[in-house]
Amino acid sequence: MSSSQGRDQSCYDNAPMCNDTHPNLTALVKQSVKEVYKQDRRSRVWLVEYHGKPYVIKRFEYIPLRQILGWIIGLHPAQIEARRATQLIKQGLPAQPIVAAKLINGKAHLLTEFAGQQAYQELKSGNFASFAKRKQILQAISRLMRKLITSGWVFRDCKLSNMIISDKDRSIKLIDVGSFKRNCSRRRRLNMIRILDDTAKRANLSRAERLRMAISMGLNDKEIRELATNPQRTSTGY
Structure with a gap:
């Protein structure tokens, strides 16, 4: 295969990193x-x-x-x-x-x-050698969520399965980002967090772990109470 045949010559112009460094x-x-x-x-x-x-x-x-x-x-x-x-x-x-x-x-x-495995699968399966490593991942997710909350963006498909744990440095990467929308509404932001919390429950995160995450995200007491008392399931899948 020649170098020109081995590269993608018709990749979408607005795709990031869209160049001739990747195979066809x-x-x-x-x-x-x-x-x-x-x-x-x-x-x-x-x-x-x-x-x-x-x-x-x-x-x-x-x-x-x-x-x-x-x-x-x-x-x-x-x-x-x-x-x-x-x-x-x-x-x-x-x-x-x-x-x-x-x-x-x-x-x-x-x-x-390929960057790494889904946070959902990693947390649910318990693929961490120690509590410290698990805590490190949850803190990374919390920091990312805090950044999203203050960014003016709402991730309408904010599930743990759309967060990848990097094999290189254990940082979090977002995938399936087509549902990101500009929205500063408090209701929309809280709904985004409910979706994450819903998938966190299914990944077997304890109530204490989810509470620590909510606090680290910067939620106030009222928002944490709303998150804890609202029984509505707001997402599908994981």
Whole structure:
């Protein structure tokens, strides 16, 4: 394979880091699947390797004709997600860079470098050698949430499964960021935190751990009481 054939020549212009340093997305799609992270009617997310380097591919699964039309006018969810990731990174928020976005056989694909495992799976499975390491991860999530709360952004899909624990430095990276919206409403911010708290419960975080996180996020006593007493489930999945 020549160097020109081995690079993605039609990646979406607004994808961050979209350049010729990554392999061709079409070629990566054909690589053997190492692990499937998600599979439902909306999307499929899986891990591949190329020359020993891991990549994550996300494919949108809805009707190809609708995808093609959305892509032509620049409003496909994949394009929106790529643009939003670029915007968040420029503003200092830790979105995982999307290195390429491409329409293949009528379905949009996004490419990212593998960064680490989902916070949800790591916390639920207890994959930490010590309480100190678990506490470190929860503090990192709390700091990130505090930054989001004060940034003027609302992450409408703020689930632990959309937070990746970096293999390099244990920092937190955000994925699936297409639902980020500019909104300073207190109600919207609190709803974002409820979604996170809901998935934290399902990841077996104790009430004390969730309370410490809420305090670290900067919530006041009234907001913490609202969070604790509101029984509404505000998210689906994990």
